Amino acid sequence: MRRTEVSVRADVEGQHEFRARVREFFASPRVREAVTRVRTAPPEDEPGLLDVYRWLGERGWLAPSWPERYGGLGRGLAESAIVTEEMCLAGVPDDAHVLGIDIVGNFLLQVGTDAQRARWLRRLARGESLAAVLFTEPACGSDLARLTTRAAPDGDGWRLYGTKIYNQKTQFADVALCAARTSESPVPFDGITLFLLPLRSPGIVIRPVENITNDRFHEVVVDGVRLTTDDVVGTVGDGWALMNDMLLLERTGIDFHAKIRRWLDSVAAEVRGSGDLDLEARFVELDARLRAGHALAWRVVAELARGEADPATAAMAKWYVTEQARAVIRFCLEVRGMSGVLSTWDADPVDNGLVEAAARYAPTHRLGSGTSEIMLYIIASSALELL
Template identity: 70%
Template structure:
């Protein structure tokens, strides 16, 4: 398998050196063996806290853009994107990283209290703790304004009632970032508050939802779990604004791009490129992925410069994830029937990468905001069509 590395034209010499160090570590025999063990997990098992995360955490690389006092390396957004990109290119599962570091951790870093940061962030940055996200609800789809989970006043705190669905890594998490309604306002976006919910508390029930990927989804029900002022993230009733500001950081598309790039590169051989039809299709897909990479890094550069434009992020996320379908079709044509063998089959090429990609590819249009929602953001914010 070969890898196409697009020139880091926007990076400094120091950032290029950082990428080289991260790449060398993630290509080491120790990491390769660990990743292979994870990928050979049978379908009835799911990996929990990864030793690779802890190895990265020891170097301050799991959350390199966090301050050193919270377990990071005091670097910038570009270095964080480099780690994400190199993890995905090396086949390291990134879902727990996205949930814990990119979402929960970044919310706390930007709007959490000092007590919350000191309690939660160091153990995330070390790779010892997984945190999950509790936003989506049954019947709400992508519209968080319709959420019905309520945090009802109870003395100097709240009682949480409601159900969240399609949550990942919940069985390995002891804390979740939860959006709940704390008051009624003139519009449904008002009155939403973010809470840190201890998932090992009485009143929390977790049910597993089977799906076609190797990662489990969960339904989490809250039956009056008590929350206090110290569990509020940001300000009461200010959750919608925070969600809109912070989720831009999740929509760079850099992680999706790296995984799709890895799929494409995994099937490229000299024999394949000698076929003019497949070579032409490969060249077209390669061009699309290079454009997707440029869009993703444009968002990262803007964030690094203190600008967070939801429309630019939506463009990148939409364009990147729309490439998944065409790339996986090409991979299937290139590999034929052997490409459908799963990772636990000893004859599977590249540990069943293409077969797994077939199951994961449809989810890319849904994760971090559906393609339809991204197009709506582009239409309203960038093109002013609505």
């Protein structure tokens, strides 16, 4: 057997062992109790920093691919994907993890300064601090080239002016990765710079934007907050390229698949006990589609780990996986019947109202991390060369 084959086999065996340990952690009584408390809390008690995150951080599992000096384990992207997948399968809220670790933390790890890494990474990896993302604006959603938040020159720095919207966890976060224009250009992609914006600064107003899920969105108004070159992530004017490169890490489809898989698995026993052959056949078809999406998502993870990231493949994975959400939740509602519309705040709901909550969250899967329409545009232009 060649040495490379031995190495690959060892890696896979190590990942299986790591997954078993992570799964055992999420199945432990204290984690299950913590998840139940979060899932049954009233809407106004939206969770911020979770005990589960701190427990993961103590093990180096919240960001296992990060170097040990920054609170990780120095392992690979596969281990990070395993944690994300098992977290979602266990029903642990993952929004703060995606924002703080997968996006902001990875940006800093890849292109941040030594000072930025030293200040933030260990706090994020230990579950001691949260970070948010300020990209979307009222007049631009997935088309970030149209953003208008501006960084006006001010001595050796800038003052930021603009409004961001549909941002999550900003009421709990200490810092946000904010995209703003530092220069004007006929080319809309040019002149965008990424900043680390302290969210407790004078000149920042955070307002809730109500929606149908349990987690609020927010409007963030930035009025003249002063930033310096120490707050720039990457280089000035290079924000568009950085966002496109780094957001691939958010588009594997791993997290979306695990959430949808959890929904379908929650009704598996009822389908098997129904004696309805048509219902069983439809379950099998949905299961097969999810398995295909799972394989595609892990293909993206493998490509990223090899340094062979392909935006089109990532877009395919994200689009294909999230497009299963509506069909799966309709099926779950059909299987559950009237009990499926009982929420966690009703008396004795099945699975703490899992299906009812999923029905409210399902539409967001087509929007988060880039809309389905944007994913199709990337596929059509990059892979099929139709545009």
